[in-house]
Amino acid sequence: MAQARDEETGQERRVRGRRSDARRNAELIIDAAWDVLGRDPGASMGDIAQGAGVGRVTLYSHFGSRPELVEAVLAHAMTDAEASLRTVDLGGDPRAALTRLIDSSWRIVDRSRALLRAAQDELSPERIRALHEAPMRRIHTLIERGQSDGIFRADAPTAWLVATFYSVLHTAADEITADRLTEEAAPHAITGTLLAAYTPPGQPVPDVPPAGNR
Amino acid sequence: MAQARDEETGQERRVRGRRSDARRNAELIIDAAWDVLGRDPGASMGDIAQGAGVGRVTLYSHFGSRPELVEAVLAHAMTDAEASLRTVDLGGDPRAALTRLIDSSWRIVDRSRALLRAAQDELSPERIRALHEAPMRRIHTLIERGQSDGIFRADAPTAWLVATFYSVLHTAADEITADRLTEEAAPHAITGTLLAAYTPPGQPVPDVPPAGNR
DNA sequence: GGTTTCCCGAACACATGTGTTCGGGTTAAT
DNA sequence: ATTAACCCGAACACATGTGTTCGGGAAACC
Numbered sequence: 214m215a216q217a218r219d220e221e222t223g224q225e226r227r228v229r230g231r232r233s234d235a236r237r238n239a240e241l242i243i244d245a246a247w248d249v250l251g252r253d254p255g256a257s258m259g260d261i262a263q264g265a266g267v268g269r270v271t272l273y274s275h276f277g278s279r280p281e282l283v284e285a286v287l288a289h290a291m292t293d294a295e296a297s298l299r300t301v302d303l304g305g306d307p308r309a310a311l312t313r314l315i316d317s318s319w320r321i322v323d324r325s326r327a328l329l330r331a332a333q334d335e336l337s338p339e340r341i342r343a344l345h346e347a348p349m350r351r352i353h354t355l356i357e358r359g360q361s362d363g364i365f366r367a368d369a370p371t372a373w374l375v376a377t378f379y380s381v382l383h384t385a386a387d388e389i390t391a392d393r394l395t396e397e398a399a400p401h402a403i404t405g406t407l408l409a410a411y412t413p414p415g416q417p418v419p420d421v422p423p424a425g426n427r
Numbered sequence: 428m429a430q431a432r433d434e435e436t437g438q439e440r441r442v443r444g445r446r447s448d449a450r451r452n453a454e455l456i457i458d459a460a461w462d463v464l465g466r467d468p469g470a471s472m473g474d475i476a477q478g479a480g481v482g483r484v485t486l487y488s489h490f491g492s493r494p495e496l497v498e499a500v501l502a503h504a505m506t507d508a509e510a511s512l513r514t515v516d517l518g519g520d521p522r523a524a525l526t527r528l529i530d531s532s533w534r535i536v537d538r539s540r541a542l543l544r545a546a547q548d549e550l551s552p553e554r555i556r557a558l559h560e561a562p563m564r565r566i567h568t569l570i571e572r573g574q575s576d577g578i579f580r581a582d583a584p585t586a587w588l589v590a591t592f593y594s595v596l597h598t599a600a601d602e603i604t605a606d607r608l609t610e611e612a613a614p615h616a617i618t619g620t621l622l623a624a625y626t627p628p629g630q631p632v633p634d635v636p637p638a639g640n641r
Numbered sequence: 642g643g644t645t646t647c648c649c650g651a652a653c654a655c656a657t658g659t660g661t662t663c664g665g666g667t668t669a670a671t
Numbered sequence: 672a673t674t675a676a677c678c679c680g681a682a683c684a685c686a687t688g689t690g691t692t693c694g695g696g697a698a699a700c701c
Contacts, residue, residue: 268679372607373616380598384590393586402587410624412632420628482649
């Protein structure tokens with residue numbers, strides 16, 4: 214009794230005895246970790262504590278180890294992403310839906326790229342994939358619908374098209390970082406590439422819809 | 428005088444006084460590093476020395492630091508890749524040429540993926556890109572030709588299509604590692620995706636040519 | 642066969658990070 | 672106002688890695 218699932222970490226904690234400043238600090242730490250790891254995937258626990266304006270000991274009282282913290286941060290980021298993607302209408306024409314999804318996804322991917330790298334150094338691939346599950350399911354479902362409608366190519370597994378989706382988004386993020394792609398040009402490049410990649414053989418590649426009515 | 432560019436590292440070394448076992452050890456070390464780092468990007472200098480059947484001190488007498496070694500290994504791998512790609516005929520129909528290029532590239536990418544990760548932890552992005560220059564130029568040239576022939580889409584920068592090429596190849600490698608894609612299915616998936624992604628808007632997506640006459 | 646070059650284990654100095662313990666001080670809760 | 676929960680600097684133990692020094696022994700070169 215007197216237990217509940219913590220909304221962020223999913224870990225069980227006593228709620229009765231949890232003081233308000235402790236709860237606030239846990240959030241400060243997660244936010245700081247998101248920020249610091251987002252800039253430098255190799256940042257130390259000390260760096261993160263400092264970023265949160267908190268002692269290193271305090272940090273360890275909330276998150277027992279580095280992997281534990283990284284996992285909490287990634288989970289938090291995925292929850293955020295899910296919340297943002299939930300507002301996107303994935304109905305109607307699959308191609309239009311895909312375009313909308315890209316528009317509201319690519320910045321998120323861009324921002325959490327370094328964090329993902331930190332996670333890859335600390336967490337197992339299975340764990341990372343599990344944490345990605347919620348947002349990934351949205352994409353998977355959309356692509357699957359497009360495939361059964363004959364709009365997206367069905368001669369490749371859905372999982373492959375999903376992997377391609379992430380791949381292109383991450384590539385765009387890398388190209389932006391390297392200053393070979395501007396933020397303005399990114400959505401057009403991504404959308405054009407993916408709409409084409411998803412077009413069934415024999416069918417014409419669609420034009421990228423203009424930045425309006427999305 | 429009495430100096431020459433070392434074929435592998437590009438570094439200057441006295442040639443006159445270089446004993447044969449020393450030269451052989453340097454090669455052993457590079458080979459071992461390729462192998463060990465290819466399995467674990469985080470492997471230590473000690474691990475690599477052991478893999479080469481050589482003392483750690485000997486390793487340091489050949490490569491002054493970890494970044495120096497990693498750079499030499501990556502350079503060696505790129506030279507190898509170049510040699511392999513040089514045999515590919517990139518003339519004729521750009522789509523057919525692309526297919527041939529993929530067929531002889533994707534395994535190489537698959538095998539040097541972990542090494543690339545090691546390099547990313549040690550070398551600057553600019554340095555890594557510079558080392559990739561030779562093989563990348565082949566792809567760049569081919570894509571550019573396809574674009575000016577109207578076969579590949581020209582509404583995106585050549586650099587973006589090149590980035591997409593690498594991206595899809597690396598994704599396939601990841602999917603193979605995760606057992607979500609078989610080695611047999613990989614070439615078809617990669618080729619199908621890239622041929623489609625490169626098709627100009629309005630034109631039909633080509634079928635993937637069968638595994639014959641390449 | 643003499644000389645130079647190279648090998649390489651042992652040991653060292655150093656840096657950096659993780660995770661824990663201690664103890665006094667602070668703050669939220671009732 | 673009292674109590675229990677929490678903060679947090681300092682110090683510690685530990686692990687792991689890098690790069691260097693030393694010195695005897697082995698191998699290559701002429």
